[in-house]
Amino acid sequence: MNDVDRLREAMAEPPDQCFAPVDVARVMRIGGRRRARRRLLTGAAMIVAFMAVAGSVLGVQIFRDAQDHSTVTVSAPHTAATDVVPMGTVVDTGIADAEGRAVLFFAHVRDATGSAKYQLVLAHKAADGKLTPTLTIDADLSGNGFHSVTTGHPGSYVPLFGFFVGPVQHFKSVYAGGPLPVDGQRVPELNVTIFWALPKYDAEGITQASVVQLSAFDDQGALLDYGQGPGR
Missing domain, CATH: 1.20.5 (Single alpha-helices involved in coiled-coils or other helix-helix interfaces)
Known part of the structure; x- marks a missing residue:
């Protein structure tokens, strides 16, 4: 086998x-x-x-x-001198009452000691162009962020105003638990943006004791690093 x-x-x-x-x-x-x-x-x-x-x-x-928001304490305004002269752009807020249109502008003035300083002034502008200043607040232009945030009362036609140092595209504001519409316009002469709150019923109660939330955003919609609270 x-x-x-x-x-x-x-x-x-x-x-x-x-x-x-x-x-x-x-x-x-x-x-x-x-x-x-x-x-x-x-x-x-x-x-x-x-x-x-x-x-x-x-x-x-x-x-x-x-x-998005940071708490800001509102400052008390002062009565403006009637002879202050606008320096640069006069911003028309689009708000009007029986006395004229509400405008905001910067003025270069001197205090009692003779030192020069800036002020942010709220005024009425009549149909003939005459300006009647009503309220003012000292304006520190140094440092980025919110400055001179103040109530528009007792003038009562602008609830809140101030200015912002630095590039900003738009603002958001919250007061009394609800949104407070805020508009703004660039003042190129000083490289700042004046902002103001639009009239709103519950905003009539804003005083220097009020607490408001403010924030600022760039042209991409991003919150600015220094866009929360008043500038320091």
């Missing part, structure tokens, strides 16, 4: 161990359960990932909202 015959004989012999027939139904059930488990684990992982991303976005939004 050669090697080929021996190989043929070995292959013809029955195996030493007998195997049970395959239970096809059982195999299908086990495979189905494993596939379901994999789908469940994959779905859970996707949900966890989605919640992590959503949570981070929500967290950023909450953080941004929390950073």
Whole structure:
């Protein structure tokens, strides 16, 4: 018997161990359960990932909202001298009453000691162009941020005004738990932006004891680093 015959004989012999027939139904059930488990684990992982991303976005939004405003104490204005002269741009606020249109401008004056200083002046402008100053506040032009934030009362036609040093595109303000509309205009001569609150019923109560929230944003809508609270 050669090697080929021996190989043929070995292959013809029955195996030493007998195997049970395959239970096809059982195999299908086990495979189905494993596939379901994999789908469940994959779905859970996707949900966890989605919640992590959503949570981070929500967290950023909450953080941004929390950073949007900073508390500012309103200063008391003084009665303006009738002979102050505007220096540069006279800003028309668009607010009018029986005495004329409300305007804001800077003036260069001297105090009792003869020292020069700037003032921010609130005035009425009549139809013939005559200016009648009513209120004023000293204006420090150094340092970025909010300056000279003051109430427009007792003049009562501008609830709040002030100016901002630094590049700014728009403002937000909150008073008494609600938004207070704020507008602004650049004064190129001094490289500052005058801002003022628009008339609103619940803003009539703003005084030097009031607390207002103000914030400033750049042209991309981002909160300015120094856009919270009064400039120092």
